[in-house]
Amino acid sequence: MTLLSVRDLSVSFTTYGRTTQVLHDVSLDVPACSQIALVGESGSGKSVTMKAIMGLLSTPPARINSGQIFYDGEDLLTMPPARRMALRGTAMSMVFQDPMSSLNPVFTIGDQLGTILKYADRRLGRQRGRAGRRARVAEVLAQVRMREPERVAGSYPMQLSGGMRQRVLIAMALLSEPTLLIADEPGTALDVTTQAQILKLLKDLVEAKDLALLMITHNLGVVRETSSYVYVMHKGRVVEEAPTERLFAAPAEQYTRDLIAAVPRLTGPALTAATGEAARQGGGAP
Ligand SMILES: Nc1ncnc2c1ncn2[C@@H]1O[C@H](COP(=O)(O)OP(=O)(O)OP(=O)(O)O)[C@@H](O)[C@H]1O
Numbered sequence: 432m433t434l435l436s437v438r439d440l441s442v443s444f445t446t447y448g449r450t451t452q453v454l455h456d457v458s459l460d461v462p463a464c465s466q467i468a469l470v471g472e473s474g475s476g477k478s479v480t481m482k483a484i485m486g487l488l489s490t491p492p493a494r495i496n497s498g499q500i501f502y503d504g505e506d507l508l509t510m511p512p513a514r515r516m517a518l519r520g521t522a523m524s525m526v527f528q529d530p531m532s533s534l535n536p537v538f539t540i541g542d543q544l545g546t547i548l549k550y551a552d553r554r555l556g557r558q559r560g561r562a563g564r565r566a567r568v569a570e571v572l573a574q575v576r577m578r579e580p581e582r583v584a585g586s587y588p589m590q591l592s593g594g595m596r597q598r599v600l601i602a603m604a605l606l607s608e609p610t611l612l613i614a615d616e617p618g619t620a621l622d623v624t625t626q627a628q629i630l631k632l633l634k635d636l637v638e639a640k641d642l643a644l645l646m647i648t649h650n651l652g653v654v655r656e657t658s659s660y661v662y663v664m665h666k667g668r669v670v671e672e673a674p675t676e677r678l679f680a681a682p683a684e685q686y687t688r689d690l691i692a693a694v695p696r697l698t699g700p701a702l703t704a705a706t707g708e709a710a711r712q713g714g715g716a717p
Pocket residue numbers: 444445446453471472473474475476477478479480492649
């Protein structure tokens with residue numbers, strides 16, 4: 432079953448009277464319980480696609496010119512706004528990449544997660560008291576492998592390491608028991624070892640909970656670690672799509688070959704193997 436289906440999505444931006452089309456007939460499918468990646472260099476249109484899916488595009492300056500975005504068979508673009516609001520942050524949830532701009536420095540982690548849970552419960556028409564929320568917050572913090580969930584809940588963001596803050600953002604996305612997670616380059620701000628741990632945690636959680644994952648990244652190394660099927664974006668279009676193994680083994684497009692050659696060789700044995708051929712041909716990173 433296809434959980435999320437983007438069909439022929441076209442988006443333009445109008446600024447200072449000039450209109451630029453930034454998405455051209457983008458289509459992609461995320462089946463239930465699948466791990467899908469959307470990869471492309473900066474400016475290729477990944478964030479605009481993600482924002483369109485999540486209903487976070489400011490219109491204006493953006494305009495969705497055509498297309499549909501089906502979630503569980505319902506078009507998000509034409510459903511009543513209240514219904515769409517109810518899905519966002521509940522059934523469809525985002526893992527953000529930048530903990531410092533997603534967490535408020537003056538509230539504890541427990542307060543912030545508790546408040547998010549309260550609103551998610553309200554949107555879902557679910558009753559849960561303060562003690563129930565506390566227990567659920569501790570439960571998700573334990574799920575993201577925090578050793579002392581109660582202590583973490585009582586901490587302020589600045590008291591946690593970068594890796595722990597990123598795990599808090601994963602916990603935040605899991606609070607409302609979503610079926611689809613959209614992850615925007617999680618761990619990009621971290622060192623490679625910590626980022627690898629975060630990606631492993633995310634993959635383990637997605638598999639254990641049978642969630643669907645749409646991973647948005649510029650890094651094909653991340654794609655290889657997290658996804659079984661990949662869409663490659665370039666200049667606002669999907670230029671290639673394939674199962675991940677096949678994409679690495681036989682990329683059809685020159686743009687994809689360039690992306691593979693650009694994967695940093697220092698990020699692990701799997702990646703070294705993936706880029707070995709490119710490196711031998713002089714295309715690897717120095
Ligand atoms: N608010 C905006 N106003 C005008 N143009 C925009 C706006 N947001 C994005 N764009 C344009 O849309 C195109 C796609 O941008 P987008 O942010 O989706 O790229 P991206 O692949 O996500 O890149 P990055 O990895 O850097 O976030 C770019 O050409 C960008 O300049």
